[in-house]
Amino acid sequence: MGSQEVSSTVDWQGKHVTVAGLGVSGIPAARALHERGALVTVVNDGDDERARAQAAELEALGITVRLGDGATLPPSTELVVTAPGWQPDKPLFLAAAEAGVPVWGDVELAWRLRGDNGRKPAPWLAVTGTNGKTTTVRMLASILEAAGLRTAAVGNIGVSLLDAVLGETEYDVLAVELSSYQLHWAPSPRAHSAAVLNLAPDHLDWHGSMAAYAADKGRVYEGNTVACVYNAADPATEDLVREADVEEGCRAIGFTLGAPGPSQLGVVDGILVDRAFVANRQKQAQELAEVTDVNPPAPHNIANALAAAALARAFGVEPAAVRDGLRAFRPDAHRIEHVADIGEVRYVDDSKATNTHATEASLAAYDSIVWIAGGLAKGATFDELVAGAAKRLRGVVLIGADRALIREALTRHAPEVPVVDLDRTDTGAMSEAVARAAELARPGDTVLLAPACASMDMFTNYNKRGEAFADAVRARADESA
Template sequence: MGGRQVSTPQDWQGQRVTVAGLGVSGISAARALAGLGAVVTVVDNGDGDAHRARAAELAEQGIEVRLGHLADGSRAGDVLPEGTELVVTSPGWKPDSPLFTAAAAAGVDVVGDVEIAWRLRGTDGRKPAEWLAITGTNGKTTTTQMLASILEAEGLRTAAVGNIGTPIIDVVLGDEEYDVLAVELSSYQLHWAPSVRAHSAAVLNLAPDHLDWHGSMEAYAADKGRIYEGNTVACVYNVADPATERLVEEADVVEGCRAIGFTLGAPGPSMLGVVDGILVDRAFVQNRQKNAQELAHVEDVHPPAPHNIANALAAAALARAFGVAPRAVRDGLRAFRPDAHRIAHVADVGGVAYVDDSKATNTHAAQASLAAYEPVVWIAGGLAKGATFDELVKGAVGRLRGAVLIGADRALIRDALARHAPEVPVVDLDRTDTEAMLAAVREAARLAEPGDTVLLAPACASMDMFANYNKRGDAFADAVRQLAAESA
């Protein structure tokens, strides 16, 4: 960090801040900093009706907004406004964006809204809430929400924030006071948050993702690993994913901070794990060499798929690091229900279960989803985002009854199936219209037998056919309901 650390309201007075991006987090940062007396300019290359409407609202607060192309033909989001002392970016802006190159040349720091939220903690005179932070390639949102449910069961004032829900700056500066926050952090957010120091943090897993943004797997992992920097009580890692433990080993933490593993097997000392269907703690107990504390039963986790049990163990580890009682872990897990399109059971039709995991937008997520069911008729495909599918198919081949492929990059999955699972029947739907989902469900029903699961776990992004993964999941659920009506 070359620039100054701003930690009091007075320090913001008159500071010239450029906010990159007119999305939710950018608007939140702009309003908050302008409210503290900063001179704020927002830049965005968009210039549509929605952008103009947002710009008009910000202008009422004295915030300048530069949209689209400027008078000299350059794009607003590429040019550093004169006099800028700090740039606040939105998560999606790539590190090599021209605006940031210009900022670096001018010696101006670039940070994200999470960094700003961290600096603003306590500026209103209240005791800042502690942060329990979570990242990983997959499972972040579910684990963060599980953690918040557990903290609530303990009677703590909490909220799930960060990469989900209300913008984190709004929570930090809002009227409601919190004891502790469950903070989901993406790799983008961590890249731009150099000062954040959590009470405890977890990296759930690491698999190739967003490499076009980070540039390499090493850079992606390094940004994920930032979440451990300065942890005071616990760095929670996945025993089944050694890369997460290496990040703990490389982190600079407060003296006495402990490495806490979670595993789907029997835990060793300083771990949480599963014994005879019971989630147990051998980390936050007396005499952990010999003792274990029961926390909950596998059946208390919804749904009790293996990767969701792992999520529950990570959430429990963070909660226990904060001093939460075992009873609250159990009660919080029992109360929690995942968001839509995350291994959600839609219906049983003709003895076949139909499960929507449209949120499985990459191979790592699809691998976890496929591991939860057997036998499976797999509906997959979409935008591959540069992914390859050989390892995914090799790991799932013993579970596959059949596969139905949709979307722009379905040929990549078809070819992987041909190489590694030639005996698995494959239906290749040569269409990308939204009605293709109904056809896919009907083909899957034809391949399935009673006792099977038809699983939408696309391993791809949705934007070739749908606005987002939610719309894709809705289309699947609608198709299943239509199938059920036809079968009645």
């Protein structure tokens, strides 16, 4: 994996480390550092029942936990290890910068500790992008498994990278999902190969600007040794490849929904083909799989499959394993998930479409749509999304705190489309939304939950929002049976 330094040179004994945040990344980080002799203090903003239970477990090990105060830097701190979601302008980090104390994220710590258990570190195949990360990483893991490799889908996908690199299993390769938050705090990781799937405005309140957001995404390419995979339809991703400092011999590999050029993967006559990892890419193409092997075969999901295939091929995986892995893959819930057909109307749950870029891809998958949208806009604007989808819209049902922003865009760009504006943000609003959508739908239409917004105004998370939609749809299906 090139010039990559493992952390066995770090002496953790007696080192004062502050871990910022309890949770999926903070608890494993605190445990791992404590086991290596560090003097660990965990700070956490929250002080609820769950946090107190987590704190008690850590304190039983001898780890100091400070609840309800994540702003103050503990005295003698030599390193801060942060959960990825903590914003860079928090007082804790400003104090660390002023004191000259480095800040690492969970991914940085995992990178530094890999190989610490005496085994050869597994290479990383890394994926980032505004949308499609989880699906692509899971597709990639499925392909790698089909090739007979010991692998796991880890990182932002919910499986701690730290647990993966320090656990008992000796992996051949890891499929790693990285968010922009994680990349911001991770200057050192060097992947075997990496992909940026797409770039669209998201989390700008966290990063401060689109340029800063893109720069953090682009870190995934730094030090790549074999391939930097980019989206030929999104020039910003190729720009990040050009700007990256990679190992000599590392190649730029594009993916496209059209016919691929040399050093690209693409689609020809319903076949996913490779013109990158073949003996003569000027004249040859290798068939990998059929479009129908991709589940579901929506355009953006085919793009995900091509990106996963490119990373697998960069790692030397044979074409048959790409096909078998894609066939075996089953998408996660709430990602263009077909719920039911009622009276020749299809009901689809894409609650995971929490921003305009994801929703644009979701709307593009269907011809005639009754769209359920709304929630927390996170600073997004909707004019471009609505203008692009207007001709597909049979009707729109709006829910959530920032629904007025979407309604105004509809007034400007789709004034003829009927709009139902539900002036309520309680969880029961979803049942009414489904009922009103059913009234607007005609045979052959798709009722699509693709909110283009975050869920926290009404639901705990996008999963709960999707479950509420699915429950309402199934209740209607039972009534009509």
